[in-house]
Amino acid sequence: ETLAWAQANKNNLELCQAALDKAAAFKGLTHREAALLLACEDKAINEKIRETAIKVKEHIYGSRIVLFAPLYLSNYCVNGCTYCPYHAKNKTITRKKLTQEEIRREVIALQDMGHKRLLLESGEHPKYSPIEYILESIKTIYSIKHKNGAIRRLNVNIAATTVENYRKLHEAQIGTYQLFQETYHKETYEALHPKGPKSDYAWHTEAHDRAMEAGIDDVGLGVLFGLELCHYDFVGVLMHAEHLEAVFGCGPHTISVPRICPADDIDPSTFTNAVPDELFLKIVALIRLAVPYTGMIMSTRESPRVRTEGLKLGISQISGGSRTSVGGYAIRSVQEMEEKTEQFETSDRRSLDEIVH
Numbered sequence: 591e592t593l594a595w596a597q598a599n600k601n602n603l604e605l606c607q608a609a610l611d612k613a614a615a616f617k618g619l620t621h622r623e624a625a626l627l628l629a630c631e632d633k634a635i636n637e638k639i640r641e642t643a644i645k646v647k648e649h650i651y652g653s654r655i656v657l658f659a660p661l662y663l664s665n666y667c668v669n670g671c672t673y674c675p676y677h678a679k680n681k682t683i684t685r686k687k688l689t690q691e692e693i694r695r696e697v698i699a700l701q702d703m704g705h706k707r708l709l710l711e712s713g714e715h716p717k718y719s720p721i722e723y724i725l726e727s728i729k730t731i732y733s734i735k736h737k738n739g740a741i742r743r744l745n746v747n748i749a750a751t752t753v754e755n756y757r758k759l760h761e762a763q764i765g766t767y768q769l770f771q772e773t774y775h776k777e778t779y780e781a782l783h784p785k786g787p788k789s790d791y792a793w794h795t796e797a798h799d800r801a802m803e804a805g806i807d808d809v810g811l812g813v814l815f816g817l818e819l820c821h822y823d824f825v826g827v828l829m830h831a832e833h834l835e836a837v838f839g840c841g842p843h844t845i846s847v848p849r850i851c852p853a854d855d856i857d858p859s860t861f862t863n864a865v866p867d868e869l870f871l872k873i874v875a876l877i878r879l880a881v882p883y884t885g886m887i888m889s890t891r892e893s894p895r896v897r898t899e900g901l902k903l904g905i906s907q908i909s910g911g912s913r914t915s916v917g918g919y920a921i922r923s924v925q926e927m928e929e930k931t932e933q934f935e936t937s938d939r940r941s942l943d944e945i946v947h
Contacts, residue, residue: 592625592825600629610635613879614642616649621828624880628821628872636872643875643903646882656885656907657942658707658745659700662916663688663727667713669749669786671772673817673850673861676713678786686916687718690730699919701736703911703942707743709768714749714787721755724748728762745810749788750797756804766843767801768810769794773818774826782817798830802838809834810887812846815873820865824873828880844885844907845877847900851891871899878904890914911942 599605609623619627627639664687667676675683688696700708710727712719724746731744743765750769759767773779776791783789798809811830813823827845835841849870850861865873877886888897888905890912897908913919 592622593629593821595622596625596629596821599626600631602626603632603635606630606632606635607638610638610642610879613882614645616646616882618882619828619876619880621825621832621880624828624876625821625825627879628824628876639872639875639879640903643878647878647902647904647906650882651906654906655901656707657705657910658709658743658907659703659705659909659912659919659942660709660711660747660889660914661693661696661700661731662914662918663693663710663712663724664715664719665713665916666715666718667786668715669713669788670784671786671788672782672784673772673814688727688917690726692917692920693727693730694734695920696917697731697734697741698736701734701739701741703919705911705942706739706741707745707765708741709745709747709909711747719748721751721758725758725762728759728764732763747810750794751800753800753804756801756806759801760805764806766808766810767798767806768812768844768846769797769801770812770814770846770848771795771823771826771830772814773823774813774830775818775822778818795830798834798842799837802834802840807840808843810844810846811842812844812848812887814848814850815865815870816850816861816863819863820869820873824876828877831881831884841881842884844887845881846887846889847874847877847905848889848891867896871896871903874900874905875903 606627609619609627613619630636665676665683666685666687668678670677670679708731712724728744731741734740745765745768746759747768772782779791780789788794801809811827813827815823831841849865874886885906886904887907888900889909892900
C-alpha cells in the first residue's frame, strides 16, 4: 500500500519538498515519506536528497567514524539460507569452530591492528555454537588485556533466540545485539530459508522484541539488499524501526545495509533484484534522513568508492581490515590459509591504517 501510494505521488514535487524540509530540520521521516522520496525521479529533488543527507550527517556526527571488525567464531550451521555459504548442505566449505585459545589469538591480532570494537558472529548450530559457547567466548574476549588495553565494545550477531538467552547476553554486557531480517517479504523470506530454525519468519522477525524485553536496549536492524525489491525492504526496515520506537520507546541503535555479494557457492547474479550503486547510495541517504540519530553500518562488502560516498551521505560505522573467515586474523599454517571458511568476499581489502588515513 505504501509503495503504491509512493508511486502514485512520486511526481508531486510539493509533497516531496515538504518531506525534505522536515528531514532538513532533523525531524526524521515516516516510512511513507521516505518511500515517496525513494520513488521520486526528479533530478532536482534527488540532488536535494543528497545535499540534505550530507548536512544531517555532518550536523549530528561531524567527522567521527566508528571502526570495528567482525570476529567469526564458527561456521557450522543448521540453516538452509540460499544466499549464504554457511548453509547446511554446502560440502565445499571447510567447517571450523574456534577454541577459547584460538579466540584469544584472534583478539590479540585484532588489537595489534588497532581495533577496540568487535562484532562477534557465528553460524547457528545447537552442538557447535550453543549459547553457553557464545557466553564463554564473550567472557574470554572481555578478559584479554593486551598492550594497548582491552576490547571496549563487543557487539553480537547471532541467530534469533529466546528471551532467557537474550537475558544472558545482556548480563554478559554485550554492546549491540544485531540481527538482520534479510528480507521483510514473507513469501520471498520463506523461499530463501527452506530449512532450519531461521525458516520461521515470525520467530526471526520478532527477535528484536524479545531482546528488548530481556533488557537489551541497543539492537541493530538490517536487510540484505538484492534478495527482494529494494523499495520493499527499505520500507520494511523503517517500519520495523517505527515498531520498536512505538512499543519500547526506543528505536534501533543501528541499521546495516549489506548488499548480496559473491561467496563460496553463491553467485549474486542468480538473484534478480540487484541494487545498482546510485540507487543504493540514495537508499543510504534516505535512511539517514528518516532516522537521523540511528547509527548506520557499511561493511567491506562494498568497494572503497561506495564506502567513501556512503560515509558522506550517512554511514557512521564501517568495518576495516576485515576477515570473514573463521580464524582469519591469526592464521598460523599453510593448511589454515588454504581452508575455505569465509562467509563472503570482501571488496574493500585495505588495511585498517589505510582506511583511517
